[in-house]
């Protein structure tokens with residue numbers, strides 16, 4: 001028998017079972033979760049089957065719920081949780097860096113998890129998990145990677161059980177390698193740590209930009225062109241030149257060079273992007289990642305970003321040079337002068353705030369070349385040991401409760417969300433705060449008009465202390481579901497257990513958007529439109545234009561944002577029959593399975609059976625398909641019957657093509673570049689895309705004027721497989 005003891009967050013439940021305490025992540029014990037993640041990670045490294053790994057992350061690990069739990073724990077993560085988080089980031093990194101699989105989680109969630117990890121562990125080596133054999137040659141490896149972070153100056157500043165590091169810890173880690181005289185002479189150069197997206201800009205000796213790489217390693221399969229399209233565009237009408245970024249005369253160097261930069265967005269630009277372009281960016285950082293990472297950026301928007309140069313390195317030169325920008329101070333302070341360090345942190349913080357750009361700390365770099373060389377670099381972690389970043393402590397502000405919303409998740413789980421009087425912390429306007437579980441909500445004892453404290457670090461955190469004035473009107477937890485009226489169950493998470501509840505449709509809608517590769521519609525948008533009762537079922541996507549005026553009245557919406565979404569939906573109206581069926585969200589029956597089914601049982605036959613209600617007849621046909629057993633056949637039949645109405649309605653809006661299995665004409669492999677459109681064309685002409693080169697490979701596609709190396713390229717040369725540049729291949733396939 002299970003006795004429910006206590007819970008402090010949904011997904012995280014303490015059970016007393018057989019006198020043993022088992023700590024759980026949703027359906028899994030923590031150890032199971034760690035084991036499964038490890039298994040996924042290792043299997044992935046071996047098989048390089050990225051779509052399988054993605055499927056397992058979503059299906060087995062329930063990555064959205066796990067992320068949600070980790071982000072809303074509100075207490076320090078314990079060791080096991082940190083391990084889970086690390087494994088999760090590693091696996092997602094591996095998938096993102098090596099495949100074109102997307103949308104395991106939104107960039108925003110990834111960034112939050114990443115920051116959460118840094119805050120709990122102090123450092124993370126970005127991209128360290130990238131498969132080495134697939135790594136493209138990186139001409140300036142010393143400029144990649146990240147920086148070690150500390151959250152305190154002295155160990156005395158820490159509270160109990162704090163495992164985040166201090167500047168003192170950092171210094172102790174290398175102090176002994178130096179004698180006391182040289183240690184006492186050490187000075188730090190202090191500089192602002194900007195908070196945008198970092199990247200490396202590689203230039204030739206004339207300053208022309210060759211490549212722009214993201215902060216981590218670049219893997220062979222990554223579409224470099226897609227990463228940051230900065231260099232394709234000009235900044236305010238001028239083609240970007242590396243010397244201009246550094247602010248030095250052209251032809252200053254006689255060899256190629258690379259600049260480590262931070263891409264930033266100012267407060268003023270954010271306002272323009274949101275007011276005039278209706279981008280709906282939450283903060284300056286999300287504006288930068290939104291513009292740089294999106295597939296269809298409006299090139300105009302790039303003019304609203306700023307490139308902040310940080311370091312540069314000449315080709316084949318060991319030295320990394322710091323870039324000094326005249327607008328900002330770079331104080332030099334002796335290592336032992338803690339007061340001076342603190343006063344400079346304050347000064348740099350004020351300076352950053354005045355600049356309008358977002359900054360999250362101060363970088364301290366040891367100002368002595370010989371000591372820098374001595375401490376060196378940890379290549380595995382991508383960290384220069386002679387520098388460290390002090391992170392600003394979270395900001396705290398005061399606000400008032402307007403109301404509490406009880407929002408419905410995709411699985412019927414209800415989460416309390418506090419609506420507060422808007423408050424700006426770290427450049428984010430905060431209007432609503434996720435309170436985590438119902439238990440925590442009750443513990444907070446919230447009334448309308450209560451004064452509350454808001455702390456903003458990775459995510460906003462709401463609490464009350466004894467200085468807070470109290471409101472008067474208590475906000476009760478709902479007892480019935482607002483979508484279906486069913487009595488809610490609390491065990492210990494509050495949820496609507498009615499599987500027919502319309503709220504469950506939200507998960508199906510998200511799944512459909514994901515499978516159909518419809519861009520620009522985030523979970524937050526689906527949430528919003530669902531709660532507004534505009535988007536309640538999948539086919540409603542295709543009638544959004546009827547609600548255009550209503551949508552434009554919502555907070556943060558403008559004509560451009562609506563247009564972008566509407567165009568994304570319309571661009572995916574041509575589908576194959578199996579793609580449509582595999583996107584309906586029938587449990588554990590995806591596109592691959594339907595591809596197999598559809599070659600034996602046509603969509604027409606399926607619709608016929610649905611029409612006349614003959615479940616048995618459909619079952620008999622499907623069980624005949626190779627590799628389909630009783631259990632799956634039942635799932636397919638029941639799933640199709642449940643989704644009958646949805647399917648009929650979708651057929652009206654979509655142009656459904658009949659998939660005919662073709663003989664495979666050949667296998668094509670890409671290295672150092674991918675092109676989804678081209679791959680689709682190849683597929684439609686009977687070519688399969690393979691991830692590795694073998695004797696069966698018909699051609700290897702490389703980037704134009706590719707000078708780097710790759711294991712696939714070597715193998716193709718050995719096997720005498722034709723190698724083509726991508727622009728030639730595009731011509732061959734009339735793209």
Ligand SMILES: [Zn+2]
Pocket residue numbers: 481482483484485486496497498501502503
């Ligand atoms: Zn319900």
